[in-house]
Amino acid sequence: MGSQSEPNGPTTRKPVLFFDIDNCLYPRSAKVYDLMADMIDKYFAAHLGLPEHEAVKLHRDYYRNYGLAIEGLVRHHQIDPLEYNAKVDDALPLEGIIKPDPRLRRLLEDVDTAKVKLWLFTNAYVTHGRRVVKLLGIDDLFDGLTYCDYAQTPIICKPHRDMFAKAMREAGVERAEDCYFVDDSYANVAGAQQLGWTAVHLVEEGLPIPETQASQYQIRHLEQLREIFPQFFKTPDRE
Incomplete structure (x- = not known):
């Protein structure tokens, strides 16, 4: 490539x-998106100190408004996007x-x-x-x-x-x-x-x-x- x-x-x-x-x-039936969404929700909850239901809602809001959850995190919460990537996308057990x-x-x-x-x-x-x-x-x-x-x-x-x-x-x-x-x-x-x-x-x-x-x-x-x-x-x- x-x-x-x-x-x-x-x-x-x-x-x-x-x-x-x-x-x-x-x-989509491979369920990678579902696994990723769950990891994003957990990241929101852990790093923003939110209850799970609020983390899920904020994740969805950012995805809808910006196209990517991470953009909302960077824009509003000064999250390090490369740390986020390491904890979410790169942590997915895709090999299985x-x-x-x-x-x-x-x-x-x-x-x-x-x-x-x-x-x-x-x-x-x-x-x-x-x-x-x-x-x-x-x-x-x-x-x-x-x-x-x-x-x-x-x-x-x-x-x-x-x-x-x-x-x-x-x-x-x-x-x-x-x-x-x-x-x-x-x-x-x-x-x-x-x-x-x-x-x-x-x-x-x-x-x-x-x-x-x-x-x-x-x-x-x-x-x-x-x-x-x-x-x-x-x-x-x-x-």
Whole structure:
């Protein structure tokens, strides 16, 4: 994988297919999000001295208002974001949960990289993002990774337009129409579409379909990308 948070060579007109990581490259049913949410709640309670129910509420409020719980912690409580990352994301026992996914690897290997660049785009910190794709056995298939830099102030994350601009800059793409994006977050997908990206909302099988679609494309499984973007695959109809 290309160097983190740095442009992968000169800007080209080649389109970029951006993938979110958590609950996108592995299923929500793996329960990583639930485990993470529990650890965040415990962090809030321990570091802010809150009863559990208040910690849960504040966590949800910050997530809703800022897109990331950590932004609220840094903004309002002067929490060290890298210490938070070490105690929460990096402390997750992912090795027992996330395993190599041969089908996902086949799908990504079948992308024609002469026609499109593959790039990771996450609201997690770099250590978590790299750890997940390595456990999935796909870390060698992406040109680079745009992540939420917890060390910067203010913290910028999806769906803020500056985060999408950062991803374009780091992936070396100038035009919004050359950006293709897959994410499980309604807000992130809607934000990308508003900026002119071609966005795909992954709504995992078993989850309710939104009343109003977040974007032009909505899928239940990543394999459906073959149908939506056949121009990017060597064998579009391959199962």
